Amino acid sequence: MTSNGTAEPGEPAPPDGAAGSAGPAPSNGAAVPGEPLLSVRGLKVHFPIRKGTLLQRVVGHVRAVDGVDLEVRRGMTYGLVGESGCGKSTLGKAVLRLVEPTAGTVVFDGVNLALQGPEPMRRLRRNMQMVFQDPLASLDPRQSVESALTEPLRAHGFPGDRSKRVRELLDIVGLPAGAAGRYPHEFSGGQRQRVGIARAIALNPDLIIADEPVSALDVSIQAQIVNLLEDLQEQLGLTYVVVAHDLAVVRHVSDVIGVMYLGALVEEAPSDELYAEPLHPYTIALMSAIPIPDPEVEERRRRILLTGDLPSPVDVPPGCRFHTRCPFRQPTRCAEESPDLREMRPGRKVACHWAEEIATGTIRAAASAQDPTATEVGAPAVQ
Amino acid sequence: MVFRQRGRPDVRAVDGVGFSVAPGETVGLVGESGCGKSVTSLAVMGLLPRRGVRVEGSVSFDGTELLSLPPDKLRTLRGRELAVVFQDPMTSLNPVVPVGTQVTEVLVRHRGLNEGEARKEAGDLLRRVGIPDPSRRLREYPHQLSGGMRQRALIATALACRPRLLIADEPTTALDVTIQAQILELLKTLVAESGTALILITHDLGVVAGMCDTVHVMYAGRIVERASRHDLFGAPRHPYTGGLLASVPRLDQPRGTRLEPIAGSPRDTIPWDRGCAFAPRCPNRVEECTSATPELLGGHHGLRCFNPLRSGPVREVTPR
Ligand SMILES: Nc1ncnc2c1ncn2[C@@H]1O[C@H](COP(=O)(O)OP(=O)(O)OP(=O)(O)O)[C@@H](O)[C@H]1O
Ligand SMILES: Nc1ncnc2c1ncn2[C@@H]1O[C@H](COP(=O)(O)OP(=O)(O)OP(=O)(O)O)[C@@H](O)[C@H]1O
Ligand code: SF4
Ligand code: SF4
Ligand SMILES: [Mg+2]
Ligand SMILES: [Mg+2]
Numbered sequence: 001m002t003s004n005g006t007a008e009p010g011e012p013a014p015p016d017g018a019a020g021s022a023g024p025a026p027s028n029g030a031a032v033p034g035e036p037l038l039s040v041r042g043l044k045v046h047f048p049i050r051k052g053t054l055l056q057r058v059v060g061h062v063r064a065v066d067g068v069d070l071e072v073r074r075g076m077t078y079g080l081v082g083e084s085g086c087g088k089s090t091l092g093k094a095v096l097r098l099v100e101p102t103a104g105t106v107v108f109d110g111v112n113l114a115l116q117g118p119e120p121m122r123r124l125r126r127n128m129q130m131v132f133q134d135p136l137a138s139l140d141p142r143q144s145v146e147s148a149l150t151e152p153l154r155a156h157g158f159p160g161d162r163s164k165r166v167r168e169l170l171d172i173v174g175l176p177a178g179a180a181g182r183y184p185h186e187f188s189g190g191q192r193q194r195v196g197i198a199r200a201i202a203l204n205p206d207l208i209i210a211d212e213p214v215s216a217l218d219v220s221i222q223a224q225i226v227n228l229l230e231d232l233q234e235q236l237g238l239t240y241v242v243v244a245h246d247l248a249v250v251r252h253v254s255d256v257i258g259v260m261y262l263g264a265l266v267e268e269a270p271s272d273e274l275y276a277e278p279l280h281p282y283t284i285a286l287m288s289a290i291p292i293p294d295p296e297v298e299e300r301r302r303r304i305l306l307t308g309d310l311p312s313p314v315d316v317p318p319g320c321r322f323h324t325r326c327p328f329r330q331p332t333r334c335a336e337e338s339p340d341l342r343e344m345r346p347g348r349k350v351a352c353h354w355a356e357e358i359a360t361g362t363i364r365a366a367a368s369a370q371d372p373t374a375t376e377v378g379a380p381a382v383q
Numbered sequence: 384m385v386f387r388q389r390g391r392p393d394v395r396a397v398d399g400v401g402f403s404v405a406p407g408e409t410v411g412l413v414g415e416s417g418c419g420k421s422v423t424s425l426a427v428m429g430l431l432p433r434r435g436v437r438v439e440g441s442v443s444f445d446g447t448e449l450l451s452l453p454p455d456k457l458r459t460l461r462g463r464e465l466a467v468v469f470q471d472p473m474t475s476l477n478p479v480v481p482v483g484t485q486v487t488e489v490l491v492r493h494r495g496l497n498e499g500e501a502r503k504e505a506g507d508l509l510r511r512v513g514i515p516d517p518s519r520r521l522r523e524y525p526h527q528l529s530g531g532m533r534q535r536a537l538i539a540t541a542l543a544c545r546p547r548l549l550i551a552d553e554p555t556t557a558l559d560v561t562i563q564a565q566i567l568e569l570l571k572t573l574v575a576e577s578g579t580a581l582i583l584i585t586h587d588l589g590v591v592a593g594m595c596d597t598v599h600v601m602y603a604g605r606i607v608e609r610a611s612r613h614d615l616f617g618a619p620r621h622p623y624t625g626g627l628l629a630s631v632p633r634l635d636q637p638r639g640t641r642l643e644p645i646a647g648s649p650r651d652t653i654p655w656d657r658g659c660a661f662a663p664r665c666p667n668r669v670e671e672c673t674s675a676t677p678e679l680l681g682g683h684h685g686l687r688c689f690n691p692l693r694s695g696p697v698r699e700v701t702p703r
Contacts, residue, residue, distance in 0.1 A: 083559040083561065188649075189648070190648050191648070218648065219631065220415060220630060220645040220648075220664075221644070221645075221648055222631070222644075223630035223643065223644035224644040226632070226642055230641075247560070247634060249632055252632035252638055271638060275634050285561055286560065289560040290560050290589065291567075291592060292592065292633060292635050293589045293591070293592045293616060293633065294592055294616055295592045295593070295613050295616050296613075296616075297635055298593035305564055306561045307513055309529050309531055309532060310529075
């Protein structure tokens with residue numbers, strides 16, 4: 001086991017492919033890697049907007065999640081990216097039924113969660129845990145680490161020695177045994193996130209939904225937590241859904257990435273292909289906007305600039321939800337017909353009427369979207 | 384330039400930080416949270432509270448010493464030739480005054496335009512920074528705008544006075560990358576067209592790589608490495624800079640290589656007067672590092688380190 005607390009920069013990287021090869025079998029049940037563990041169909045979460053003090057009339061809806069289909073295979077990591085407010089966190093919470101979906105089904109390990117009563121749902125939840133952005137917000141400041149970690153064990157009737165389990169958990173996440181008696185404020189951000197992760201894995205879950213697990217951390221700490229998540233996946237056979245706005249981090253940890261825009265998935269791709277060849281205009285713009293810490297690369301890149309802001313999820317544009325900002329928008333179809341998320345090639349799903357033409361370069365971005373300082377105007381987008 | 388900040392227990396937030404920026408040049412200050420980037424920019428702008436804070440050293444703007452300038456003179460200069468954009472635009476915009484009035488005010492006060500001219504110019508400015516429907520937006524209050532729009536409005540006010548020096552302190556940290564790209568593009572245009580000198584403060588190495596001519600890397604209140612961006616990214620020599628670059632995943636490179644984190648946390652620093660503040664986390668540490676304080680040495684590629692990384696490209700750049 002790699003101890004992350006003392007990870008040394010000089011430490012050799014594990015041989016290629018180690019992560020995929022048969023790791024130790026997870027402790028819970030027979031796990032066949034590759035079979036779908038989580039499958040989400042037509043998921044919607046609409047928050048009513050109420051007005052008036054007495055009657056509380058519903059005057060509209062925030063369409064936070066607006067019809068999402070996705071599948072996450074066992075042992076894999078599914079990354080969800082998209083702008084602030086596009087519904088990533090709400091989707092994550094709806095999967096765990098921490099918010100009640102408005103429509104759609106969530107099937108976890110063959111069980112339709114919508115059909116479960118409170119008690120079976122409570123028992124199922126031990127197999128599905130969440131790691132949050134701000135570990136402080138999810139930890140009680142007056143609760144010692146020991147008690148924060150014992151709590152889920154007690155609640156779910158963990159058989160065996162709880163304090164031994166606490167020491168074991170601390171060791172797994174790279175914290176010293178002495179951490180048990182300390183309180184959240186005594187830890188640095190990175191250490192607190194380790195506590196949050198220890199709590200999430202306490203009951204040997206199958207699925208962990210990590211919502212912005214590193215974005216509150218200092219840059220120099222993020223890699224420690226990323227490596228910890230990867231090690232745990234390998235050791236415990238975990239399946240992850242990682243939600244974050246930092247695409248480089250998500251790309252690093254994920255096998256498959258879903259790109260969300262205004263409550264819906266607009267593209268889904270194996271994470272290696274997403275940067276090499278983004279297909280949806282929003283993904284193309286997103287990829288081109290991410291700064292890369294290398295001046296040589298930055299000088300050669302061409303940006304596709306978007307104009308305007310994200311429309312409000314209360315008034316989702318008709319037709320293609322991206323058409324108000326799309327630099328590739330066409331006079332037909334875009335403003336009228338809503339494109340489905342369709343499989344354009346094996347493994348590549350995209351929700352755009354014109355994805356083929358854009359991929360071949362027949363349709364190009366409007367000149368106004370092109371970076372005036374770019375050197376390669378005319379070349380196909382982000383190659 | 385030495386800033387000493389005297390708080391409850393003395394906090395020496397920034398020490399011995401020195402840099403210069405020429406017209407049309409962009410200088411980057413990078414470093415992690417708490418390393419003293421904002422304190423530096425506030426001190427340069429004379430925006431630190433006068434009480435309880437001791438600032439030493441010199442800030443010279445086109446021959447004028449800013450640190451000893453009377454407050455009213457400094458205020459005039461700040462409106463006209465110096466401007467600053469903060470991470471959270473709410474702190475700089477007046478919440479009870481419509482955005483348009485705030486921009487026109489600057490134009491009337493510093494450029495001597497009349498009301499009508501100023502309103503027209505304000506509309507043009509908002510359009511230039513990419514705010515759709517500027518005439519409506521001009522009448523709105525800051526809280527009615529999205530974060531990205533507020534930041535653009537603030538940049539519009541900064542542009543309004545055509546400053547000769549602009550300090551942008553994490554101007555895009557709170558924004559989405561697609562909005563960030565728009566804002567950075569604007570800043571680039573400002574530098575290129577008006578010859579504004581830009582000091583860009585950020586913790587994002589990617590932003591620096593695309594924007595800055597010269598980069599200063601700060602750690603625990605001091606500059607530890609200073610170089611042109613090509614030298615800094617191509618051949619980082621300070622273990623902290625090298626460590627940062629190795630620890631962030633890169634979108635343009637094959638996935639699957641394990642990240643190499645920097646050990647410990649920014650909390651694990653020792654005071655500079657007892658050695659190198661980075662020593663507790665440094666893989667290159669030698670005995671000297673905890674017995675003496677390294678000085679910032681070297682000309683073009685300045686370095687504060689007893690045992691730097693060997694120069695030479697640290698990573699292969701795969702051409703795309
Ligand atoms: N309980 C709620 N009631 C009403 N609206 C909500 C609620 N929770 C979220 N929303 C709205 O739903 C939309 C999606 O929010 P969500 O938090 O899922 O976005 P996100 O993609 O996680 O954003 P971020 O990157 O900022 O975390 C937003 O417009 C948000 O304001
Ligand atoms: N008013 C104050 N009194 C005492 N200490 C302060 C004060 N303001 C800042 N500091 C200290 O000065 C140091 C530098 O803070 P500064 O805000 O410049 O950091 P920064 O590099 O801008 O960080 P960030 O990335 O979080 O904005 C910090 O350690 C901080 O605790
Ligand atoms: S359908 Fe039209 S508007 Fe939507 S992403 Fe494709 S080209 Fe753009
Ligand atoms: S002076 Fe020593 S401890 Fe500090 S960065 Fe250089 S080698 Fe590391
Ligand atoms: Mg969120
Ligand atoms: Mg700051």
